[in-house]
Amino acid sequence: MFIILLQLVNKLLIKKTSITLFLITLFSTPLKAQNIDSLYTNYFQDTRELPYLHLNKTTFIKGEEIWFQAYVTEQNSNTLHKTTSNLYVSIFDENGKQKEQHLIHIKNGIGHGNILIDSTFTKNAYYLKASTNWMKNFNEDHSFIQKITVLSDRERDNKISINEKKFYEFKIFPEGGHLISNTINNIGILIKDVNNRGVKISKGKIKNRSGTVIGQFNTNHLGLGSVSFFTKENEIYTFEATLTNGTVIHKKTNLPELIGITLNTNVIDDYYILNILTNDVSLTKLKNKKYRILTHNTRSFKNINFNNTDKTYTLILKKNELPKGINIVTIFNENNIPVIERLIFNDFEEFQNQLNISNSKIKSDSITTTLTNNSSEKLFLSASFLPIETKAYKPTNTIKSQIALKPYVKGHIENPEYYFNNNYKDLDLLLLTQGWSKYNWDDIFNNATDSYFDFETGIDITATFNKKIKSNQSVLIFSKANKLIREISNDQNPLVLKNTFIKKNSTVDFGLKINDNIYKITPYLQYSNSYLKDTFNKNYLITNKDIELETSNFGDLSKDITILDEVILSGNKRKLDNKPYGGVTMLRNIKMKDLMNPTGETIIQFLTFKGYQYDGNGFSPKGIDTKRDEQNSSSESEGIELDSEGLEPDSEELGSVSNVDDDKFNRPLVRVYLNDKEVTFNIWVIENINTNMVKEIFYGKVPGRFAQVIHIYTFSPHEYYSKKTRLTKLKLPVGFTTEKEYYSPLYPSFSNSTFREFGAIYWQPNITIEANSSLNITVPIYYQKELKIFVEGTSEIGTLISKTQLINID
Template structure:
């Protein structure tokens, strides 16, 4: 290591930044940002398949699953950037899932799936998720061509910190990409000065990145010349260097980053005595280091220990004495890999299926989704995994090719990731916006869909509007003074049926309200950087037709006895219990089932019922077991705490609710089919059995009603199914087909889950797992599974 002229220790020199910058920075990031990620079961599809996905919505301030947001919009765009369709996905505690059928309307070779929220539109930075998907065709594209000297190449030279400074050693990042925005590995590269002298060499990695440390002389311009493997030679020149100023040169070591702040002799007198600061931040927290320039030292070195930096991306901004940002650099502080806590094993291998077990070895709950594909698959090529989407993409303003590469087990990933960040220059978060354009709440934070029902007819006080739906598990009653009727934060399902009726006494008559909706869609656009020319890349398959609409359910098969219909006559009811059919029942004391039971002689104390015909004073209190047998009996004077024993056992649809009577406190009698009450046959305890009407029964109860099919709403979740592939052994299926998709895997600490996976005549398969833990640890893993 070269001699260090001045070392500034991180812990010793941390100070508070100026109050103005502190307030502006804190205010800009006060409102949390949302970061969505979709784990797709694959990225290339045959017509007749579906895009299956699990969505993860992360709160950036905590890097954990978002606890409250519920509306995620998943849009599909065509190759020209026109929106084809949009789906609304319900998010519950940060997780949701859905599917998109690849039907006959998908006529182009490529589409783009974008996920975002309405709240995200308040922020200048785009944190949405976008993934290109390919629709396979057996028709060759005659316009496809191979790379040639006529192809366009992007050749960029980017000095660390943003500019070159003469008479210093400058770290220069190199980026070479083709017309498809793909990095190009070159055959050789050389650096030539203005006298045509070869002064250095370089070579790019497979992603098109490289860097060189180059001493820049006075007003010197250098030519970088790259020779490609196809024989093409491309060139790029450096800009004119600055005469006065500072530059950066960062080195990475195992336990720390070495940040060199460099200047030249010409700048010493200009910078002498000026106080600069290094501002280290990651949108959630920040640290500041101050130092003074003198008229001797041209190199100021900051030792940044990794254990004292923020995990993930750290943005390093250098401010001058006027609090103006002059240089910026992104570095990545390695995170622990939690994927090793997840393991998948196979067992009970049968002729047509295997049992897959996912094991959680960690000490916290995790949430996962998994895709099983043939081992020779070419159909799974996502640009981002959950790690790159959450840890990297929110900080980088440019397009990142193959972003998930930087979070796999490759040998040089840390070096390659630093080259990527070096080529990005300034971060996505503009200081001009931080200082002058803080976010405004122009777009609402959404939670569900709002429905407004307008009734044309004027309703009398004795009438009410009823709304019920089996698909949405919904029964609601609205009084006559509610017009219009506003239902806020509903989770109504798209294309579900809802019935409406006008309640007169205990009958329903037809009524059709006018319905308006809000919070069910957003206007979306696709960033043009995703619209890449793919003429040189096309997936071609042969010997297949569009898949049949016939499907085979591939979830685990569980054999069960037929479910018993809920018995509306409990054992012994005919001879021992009183029964009341609630049809046309008129209750003078009120409209709830509590009112009815009190009318029948039961006393409700607020937390339990007292038996009929027995006064509380001087009587005995009895404790029963789960079958109603007496365990012990005592008088009030003997045991006052037995007041809480179940004097009357209460059942709702054969489920005991004796200690949860709040469930029926707002239950109206017109939603009840039948009530049985009396002494439990063979027991001393008294019992109440309540049987409620199903939405279908309620709808048909002495009623005429109108049915409306709701055209908007949340996507209806469905079980995974596999289309009917014509063959499981040909190359088309092995390269582009799917075996199984298992979303919504929730694993408690040190627990496992087992499910059945079809073999589909495969000897082995690859499972791709994405997920997150309760504390925000991200999981991205793939594993080869043997089916032998």
Template sequence: MKKIFFLLILVPTCNLLLAQKSIIKSYSNYFENTREVPFLHLNKTTFFVGEEIWFKAYVQEQNSQKLHKTTSNLYISIFDQKGNIKDQKLIKITEGIGRGNIKIDSTYTKESYYLKASTSWMKNFHEDNSYIQEISIITNEKQQTDNSINQEEFYEFKLFPEGGHIVSETINNLGVLIKNKNNEGIHISKGVVKNSKGVVIKEFTTNKFGLGSVNLFFDKNEIYTLEATLDNGILITQKTSIPKEIGITMRVINSNTKKLFIKFSTNEKSLPNLNTKTYTVFIHNTRNYQKQELTFQNNNTNYSIIINKENLIAGVNIITVFNENFEPILERIIYNHKKELYADIGITKINSTNDSLTFQIKNKSNQKLYLSSSFLPFHTKAYKPTDNIYNAFIFKPYIKGHIQDAEYYLSNINHKKLRDLDLLLLTQGWSKYDWSNIFNNHPKTYYEFENGITITGKLNKPLKSDQELLIFSGENNIVQVLKPNNGNFKLPNTFVHEDSHIQFGIKGKEKIIHKITPSLQFSKRSSYEILPNNYTDKIQNKKQLNFKIENLASTFKETEILDEVRIRKKRNIEEYENPPYGAVTFLSRQKMKNYIFSSSETVIDFLKGKLYNIYMDDGEVIINPRSGCTLKTNNYKFRPLVRLFLDNNEISQMLWITETLYLDRVKEIYYGRVFDNNSCEHVYIYSYSPAEYKNKKSTFSYYRVSKGFSKAKEYYTPTYNSYIDYKYVYFGDVFWKPDIEIKPNSYFQFKVPLNLQEKIIIYTEGISESGQLISKKHVLSKKTNQ
């Protein structure tokens, strides 16, 4: 009998452990693969036709909560109001960061478009982590909002039982959400709760975001009515659902800074069914978890679990309760505040003139910061992003809904703001992760993790044994010599730009280059993207600008409204794109058009004429300085005494290129002594571009890459006709700085134009190398020291 009694206890215990292991295994497997979370910081969200959308891309790796070190291909898609894709750009992401721009040309004729940032790898997962932002286009006179619309038809009044359901004969906590037709919260100073007989039994309020909560004891089969009166006198109501007769409820108290309290309640009718059963309380956030057990007793209807917040991961955590059959029955999202989530910056004005302002951004952290800043007129109406970086990286990976004004909750955090944030999470319901997927539908790799663009090619006939295929593109940093296998070759993980060129040639024993035109195929350079239905549905009730724009055509100077203006002029050294360091001071410069040479002379011949010592060593070209030189390092094998650069790409380890680089293909050469510990001399060779060389006899064939990575332009401020006109003051652009990097406990100083503004607003977003987040709004004034 003792053995039998022991077995009766052991079997349920073993089943419990096996089932809990099954939860953990399924959960770990589901979140094993890395997930990407993109965020775009836009210079603004409302644009005139003729302007550019400027953006900085940040991509977080969800498991580490840091910048994604390996992702590279980010697709930026624009959709019209019907969800049709209008344009798409492929952006290169390096160490989790990229930038770009999109021209708003004359084809943008609608008032609204949607900008989406996503990767192919993201499509392997059931949850959508793509970034989506609505942008507004000012194309002509806007219509006034139709005030005749019946506002009562557009309010949103919802109730959210904490945990997911209501149980009778016990206390239930209900989250309250009230919004207007523009998705903005409605403050209710006094709402009432009535029972089925119309008797007021309780009152409730909502904050400025339309959020509140109310505790109610539910009688059996009782339905309560919540009533609220809007400022315009309209009475809105919402009824509770019919309570369950058997079950448990959950209430989370998250007001204590050190402890998290989870309270469970049930009723007398449920006790016989719950007696001795053990429920599992699983607290998780996709990369970490902990569990607690809750065993019910026949004489107790109330239970509590206390969690030390130090043991919880910073940020969002999800509490899921499983019954004895390990079915999820309750869920609640919470936020665990810790300072380690955030970095801080200080913004200080240094000085100002009539037309510009100099200021500095101070990094107050011990981590390197990567930032971007948008500068707009003080009275701007053009900056209304749906998400800042807080919302994108802290909340969106876990919740289904939207966090309105995340900056409010997470800037200058205090007890009231954390209470408001907890109310918001209460009204989010269950998380975006479906447990049926976690248990039964693990992600499958239908889409490969992309890293650049792979180019595969085929020659029309195999090369001879003494021939090699030369591939070069200064625009795309490609310098390759290959021996194709039966005429087939591959260039993996390239980052070729759209509208760029690749040159191909064949080199034999005679070291003469012959043209060759291979057939090429490229890996994926575009992505099929769709706009989720919930975004297209919103368009029907979209709020218009409610602002009349007159004489729009006079906003820009005439030349600025053209889609593209190209101006060609002769450049001097200071105007040369990416001139080498020392071009004006200690390097010598030789323009080939002023240099007499024969058609067979190469760069090697030129360097010999400049007294460089050049010889062959075991078939390799060796170039030594014109005079004796010693380095502080003895690692000569990897640090050549003379470093060569072709179109700003170093070719010091591929000097064979100079043997066949004829001077008639070279525009100019810089050479001379450098003052560093890595080499004695530098040689910079600049070749003619395809356009410049088209009239010359070429030994290379050129292939135009029509689709590839978008090449980010340097920011320019549009030239507006007036900087005091309301069109500029409300919707214009002052400045955009996407590439701010600040070392630990250091600062970044620069100057921005004022454009006749007394005050400008700076919107700064960013992240540290350890994943700490920055989102800050700051006003700079011409007259004050702030």
């Protein structure tokens, strides 16, 4: 092994100086760091939320909608966040002024929504920002930001060009942050144009004070490069680059430091080679000083201690002992002061080959695309289908760069998708020119993390009544849109409904119940967790100094939509009986009006009296032990799959099961329905329902079905009204955005350039593909010969997925 390491060092062409060689294995026992370990742990113990929005596209025509799926990952585990729920999506204009805000309900790390581009979008560009209240506690901004463009149907000097003098950004970055004299220094190079795009240089020159060329350099198409050369004492060097248009730009180095250390990093095969270099003068002052190297990534860290006894130290890190993704290497001096920092990227776990996209069936007006998951992980995806010539899909970040790269770097990342297509050499150049990481050591040492902002879960509603509720009175609350039905006793004023997921602009009915009559009562409502006071950092503004404005030859699509006046129809209502499947011939039926129920008796108590056991998670027939698997009781996906109506499949789909004690699927023994909607896995919904709120119950066993069923039907607000009921209907001005099903805009044409370049074919959120299985998606063709599909997402263990593929319809 030692011979192999010496061969690696020889490849580096290191000068024949005294070299102390360390092989560092990160699984060795870490040396105790004086206070740094605990400070680091404390700073990152509170998890960061990392949001990402996958938009169906980034350029829109008025009348279209922005469709998106939100992913929120938890940085400490690197997987989808299981508990976060409130994600705020704000829209800011070009001046950084907030236009509107939408609250998205996140469930198990995923949510989705849509925003209409209506006539109020009068500017060319806007910015979407996704963040949470909890994120405001941290110094680092991990918000998601995406620029969107709105096309105009007016000829505003189309093909306009803003003629300004060209300006180029030319920067040089000594690796580790310091230029040390009389030793070899590695320097990163960055050249960008006025629009923040990289500039390729085939040959640049490095000159000393006298103008002598002592070296050369180049940059790639992203404007990134690096060069190593021996830096002399008291010498300033000039980097000179000649652009393709003949412009010559210059950048001078600072005067090299006489005392200090520098870093030179190389990647050879499966190793990272870290050369820590100094000069003779520094060695006399720093000899035998204790240095420490900390490798960390916010989730874990390892310490490596060494004494400074030679001018060159070579430390070798094995890739397979480093976490995947970004790793930060920080070197501390004997006073525990960070003096050098470098970001390295350990080869990312690619998922491209495990997700296969193919065509399974083509019709005259549609095509069925098959997404095949060849891995052992469940996938959560979203997919945008656009014309092959699209110019409308230009995301600033993919989910890979947003989650795995952006949280660590401070600067702008041009074309982030490029770096994750096995272009890790260029990614290392990017990290070299980024300098120190986004996490500031002053903040870490001072534990500068606030806890003023709450971790939000839903919306709390406080209802205050203008008079005291007496002992024989209670408050009834109904909301069909929010699946809310409560009867609250008189001991709560104000009344607080915690952690609700109310929908914005939905209605809630309030009533005061006195004996069997219900009267109007109007509460004063207050809301928490419904709005985020957000700002927009203008440093994120993307300003193009030399552009061509795109225009649309479509008018605003919204102009083709006719908004009809509300029409209220009245007539004789036909009473419909509640009859679930098997209700007449196979289930027992009880009409509550025929019974005398104790005042205040709940439906749970009534069903227990009728022979069911209730354990807080669900019902079971009395006499059967039903200790449920916690995961099955909280997740429908682990139980019986339901059809679109929420009903149980036929027995043929479930298979023949005759013995409830021998059910290998651990399915619920009793399935509960409230007004024909299944609540088996959300049984808390019925816990506060009293029997006098229930109209009818069906219960029992249906032959051919595995589980027993309970169907509960409550009185509707109209039926309460017929019982001398008077309700106060209040519209909620705040709440979560209602999730809608995607619909395609009414484009005037599918053949002209506007549709081919900026139109949309289809959008599919909420894609879940089990391990080693496939899913079919049928999309319209709209007379196109080829389509592009853009897929983003993650697996259940945190593997990030970003894939683009052409679909050939011919």
